[in-house]
Amino acid sequence: MRTVVLLGPQRLRPTLVEAVDRVGVEGAVAAVTAGWQEREDEIDELSAHLRRPVVNLRLFQRGEDVLAQDPEILLAWGDHLDRRRKLQDLYRIRVAHAKAAVRELLRESVEQDLLEAEVERALEALRAVDREHRDRVARLAAAFDAEWSPWARPAVAAHRDELAGVLSRCGALAIAGGHVQVLLDRLRLFGVVELADGLPVFAWSAGAMVCAETVVLFHDRPPQGAGNAEVLDAGLALCRDVVVLPHAKRRLRLDDPERVLLLARRFDPALCLALDEGSRAWWDARTGLVVEKGRELRRDGDVTGELDP
Amino acid sequence: MTLRIEQFVQGQGPGDGSVDAFLSAGAFPIVEDDRVTFVFRGEADAVKLWHAIYGLPTYQTFTQVDWTDLWYLTLDLPRGSRMEYKLLVEHKGRRQLVRDPLNPEVSHDPFGTNSVCLGAGYEKPDWAFDDPEARAGTVEEHELPAPSFGGTRRVQVYLPARMRLTRRYPLLVLHDGGDYLRFSRLKSVLDNLIHRLEIPPMVVACTQALDRMKEYMADPAHAAFIVDDLLPALEAMFPLASDPASRGLGGASLGAVASLFTAWRYPRTFGRLLLQSGSFAFTDIGRTYRGPVFEPVVQFVNAFRARPGTPVEQIFVSCGVYESLIYENRSMVPFLERTGIDVRYVESRDGHNWENWRDRLREGLSWLFPGPLWMIYE
Numbered sequence: 001m002r003t004v005v006l007l008g009p010q011r012l013r014p015t016l017v018e019a020v021d022r023v024g025v026e027g028a029v030a031a032v033t034a035g036w037q038e039r040e041d042e043i044d045e046l047s048a049h050l051r052r053p054v055v056n057l058r059l060f061q062r063g064e065d066v067l068a069q070d071p072e073i074l075l076a077w078g079d080h081l082d083r084r085r086k087l088q089d090l091y092r093i094r095v096a097h098a099k100a101a102v103r104e105l106l107r108e109s110v111e112q113d114l115l116e117a118e119v120e121r122a123l124e125a126l127r128a129v130d131r132e133h134r135d136r137v138a139r140l141a142a143a144f145d146a147e148w149s150p151w152a153r154p155a156v157a158a159h160r161d162e163l164a165g166v167l168s169r170c171g172a173l174a175i176a177g178g179h180v181q182v183l184l185d186r187l188r189l190f191g192v193v194e195l196a197d198g199l200p201v202f203a204w205s206a207g208a209m210v211c212a213e214t215v216v217l218f219h220d221r222p223p224q225g226a227g228n229a230e231v232l233d234a235g236l237a238l239c240r241d242v243v244v245l246p247h248a249k250r251r252l253r254l255d256d257p258e259r260v261l262l263l264a265r266r267f268d269p270a271l272c273l274a275l276d277e278g279s280r281a282w283w284d285a286r287t288g289l290v291v292e293k294g295r296e297l298r299r300d301g302d303v304t305g306e307l308d309p
Numbered sequence: 310m311t312l313r314i315e316q317f318v319q320g321q322g323p324g325d326g327s328v329d330a331f332l333s334a335g336a337f338p339i340v341e342d343d344r345v346t347f348v349f350r351g352e353a354d355a356v357k358l359w360h361a362i363y364g365l366p367t368y369q370t371f372t373q374v375d376w377t378d379l380w381y382l383t384l385d386l387p388r389g390s391r392m393e394y395k396l397l398v399e400h401k402g403r404r405q406l407v408r409d410p411l412n413p414e415v416s417h418d419p420f421g422t423n424s425v426c427l428g429a430g431y432e433k434p435d436w437a438f439d440d441p442e443a444r445a446g447t448v449e450e451h452e453l454p455a456p457s458f459g460g461t462r463r464v465q466v467y468l469p470a471r472m473r474l475t476r477r478y479p480l481l482v483l484h485d486g487g488d489y490l491r492f493s494r495l496k497s498v499l500d501n502l503i504h505r506l507e508i509p510p511m512v513v514a515c516t517q518a519l520d521r522m523k524e525y526m527a528d529p530a531h532a533a534f535i536v537d538d539l540l541p542a543l544e545a546m547f548p549l550a551s552d553p554a555s556r557g558l559g560g561a562s563l564g565a566v567a568s569l570f571t572a573w574r575y576p577r578t579f580g581r582l583l584l585q586s587g588s589f590a591f592t593d594i595g596r597t598y599r600g601p602v603f604e605p606v607v608q609f610v611n612a613f614r615a616r617p618g619t620p621v622e623q624i625f626v627s628c629g630v631y632e633s634l635i636y637e638n639r640s641m642v643p644f645l646e647r648t649g650i651d652v653r654y655v656e657s658r659d660g661h662n663w664e665n666w667r668d669r670l671r672e673g674l675s676w677l678f679p680g681p682l683w684m685i686y687e
Contacts, residue, residue, distance in 0.1 A: 039473070179684050223671050250505075
C-alpha cells in the first residue's frame with residue numbers, strides 16, 4: 001500500500017527529510033523536478049537536504065528528447081496542447097458566470113431557508129461546469145493516447161525502460177513543484193507512477209497538486225482578471241478526496257469567509273487543504289488523509305489551524 | 310464629524326489643550342476621512358502650502374491659531390489620494406520653501422525631496438519594497454556605441470535572478486530608466502513581480518537621455534538610437550525573444566512621448582508600450598498653450614492622431630488626475646482605441662511624480678507581460 005506525503009513549499013523551510021526519515025526510506029530517492037523545466041538539473045540543495053543519494057529522473061529533458069526524436073509526436077502534441085488551451089479558455093468563461101451567480105446569491109439578505117437551497121443549486125451548477133471540463137480534458141487526453149500510443153513509440157519506450165531500471169533501485173519518489181501542467185504532462189508521458197508502483201511518494205507544491213484527483217489552479221489576488229479558481233485537469237489520484245492548495249497564505253484570502261466557503265463547498269466532498277511552509281499531510285488507502293500540520297478550508301467559511309508568523 | 314484641529318481651536322483638544330499636547334497626540338498631516346489638515350508650528354508671518362495639484366491654486370494659505378505659533382490648513386482630499394507638497398514659510402521678509410517638519414513621509418525625484426500626504430485609503434504597494442523571499446536580480450552598467458547620436462551611451466540593464474542562456478527573455482526598454490531605478494524602486498518592483506510570478510523573468514534596459522528636452526521631443530535620432538543601436542546591441546549581449554509581443558518600450562512624461570514616437574516610426578518593432586503620464590501635447594486649432602518648446606511634440610501627436618496606424622499590439626496608459634496632463638491623456642485614449650490596439654487606461658489620484666509611476670507598474674507590467682502565476686507553484 002502506497003504512502004503519499006503532501007508537504008508545503010520547501011524552498012525556505014525544507015521539511016522533506018523529516019518525512020522521509022519517518023517513513024524509513026532506504027536507498028536512493030528518485031526526484032521528479034520536471035516542473036522546474038530548464039532548471040530541472042539544479043538539485044544540489046535537494047540532495048544536500050535529503051542527506052542520501054538522489055537520482056534525478058530528468059523527465060523534462062527526457063520529454064524534450066522525445067519531441068526532438070519523434071517529429072510526428074511533436075506535431076501531434078502541439079495540436080493537442082492548442083486544443084486543450086482553447087478548451088480551458090472556454091471553460092473559464094463558463095466558470096466566471098457560474099461563480100458570479102453563487103457570489104451574488106451569497107450576498108442576498110433574505111431568509112436563510114430560502115437562500116440556502118438557491119445557493120446549493122448554484123454551487124451544483126458550478127460543480128457541474130468543473131466536472132464537465134475535467135471530463136472533457138480527460139477525454140481529449142484519452143483520444144490523444146488512443147491515436148498516438150505514446151508508450152509504444154520507440155523514443156518514449158526507451159526512456160521508460162531506463163526509468164523502470166532507475167526506479168527499481170530507489171526507495172521513494174519525490175515530486176517537486178514548479179509548472180503544474182508541465183509536471184503532470186511529463187509524469188503521464190512516461191507513466192512514472194505506474195513504474196514506481198508501491199514506492200512512497202513525497203510531494204510538495206505543484207507536486208502535491210498533481211497527486212490529487214483534480215488539479216485546481218487558484219489565486220485570489222492576481223494582478224489581472226477576476227481570480228476565479230479553475231480546474232486544470234484530472235490529477236494522478238495518488239490520494240483522494242483532497243484539493244491541494246500550496247502557497248495558500250500568499251495566494252488565497254483566507255480571512256475572507258465568503259471566498260473560503262465558496263471554495264470549500266465548490267469542491268466538497270474533497271477537502272480543500274492549504275499547504276504553506278511546514279505543512280504536512282499523510283495519505284494511504286487504509287487511513288485516508290491525515291492532516292498533521294496544515295489548514296483546512298471549511299464549508300462555513302472558517303479555516304482550521306493557525307497561520308505561522 | 311468635528312475635525313481634530315477644530316476641537317483644538319475650540320479648546321477641546323487632548324491633554325491640557327496646549328500646542329505641545331496637540332502636536333504629541335498624533336501624526337501629521339491629520340487625515341480624517343476625506344479631509345486633511347496640514348499643521349506648522351513656528352515663527353512666521355505667513356505659511357502657505359505649495360503643491361502641484363492641477364486645478365487648485367498652487368499656494369494655499371494657512372490660518373494662525375490665535376495666541377499661538379500654530380498654523381493650519383484643511384483641504385478636501387478624496388480617498389485614495391497621494392499628494393506631494395512643501396511649505397512656504399514667510400518670516401521677516403524671507404520666503405523659504407521647506408519640507409513639512411511634522412511629516413516624516415517624503416519622496417525623492419531628480420529635483421529634490423518633497424513631503425508626501427497619504428490620503429485615507431491610499432496604501433503603499435508592498436510589491437514595491439524589498440521582500441527577503443524574492444530572488445534578487447542584478448543591474449549591470451554598459452557603455453554602448455550610439456552611432457545615431459555619435460559617441461556612446463550608458464545603459465543600465467536589469468537582469469532577472471537565475472537567468473539562463475538557453476532561454477529567451479522578454480525585453481522592456483525604459484526611458485529615464487535610471488530615474489525609475491532611483492525614484493520608483495524599479496529593481497525591487499521587478500524582483501518582487503517576478504518572484505510573485507506576476508510578470509515573467511525579463512530584461513529591462515534603462516536608458517537615460519543626455520538632453521531629454523531634445524531627445525525625447527519626437528526626435529528621429531533618438532528613435533534610431535533605440536531601434537538601430539540599442540536593440541541590436543542588447544540582442545547581441547543577452548538571450549532576448551525577438552517577437553514584438555516580447556518587446557516593450559516605455560517611459561513617463563516626455564519618456565512616454567519618446568516611446569510612442571519610436572514605436573510609431575518603427576511599427577511592429579515593439580509590441581508593448583507602457584506610457585505613464587505622457588506629455589502628449591496636441592492642438593485641434595492654433596498653437597499649444599504649453600509654449601514653443603513643445604512644438605515638436607505637438608507636430609508629432611497631431612500627425613499621430615491623423616495617421617496612427619497600428620504600431621504596437623498593446624498599450625498601457627496611466628495618468629494622475631491631479632496632473633495637467635490628464636486632459637492630454639484622456640484625449641489620447643479614444644484615438645488609440647480606434648486603431649484597434651488593445652488599450653488599458655488607468656487613472657490614479659496622484660500627480661506627476663515617480664511614486665505615482667511606481668504605483669502603476671504592477672498593473673501595467675503584469676498586463677503587458679503576464680507572468681505564469683496561474684501555472685507555477687514552487
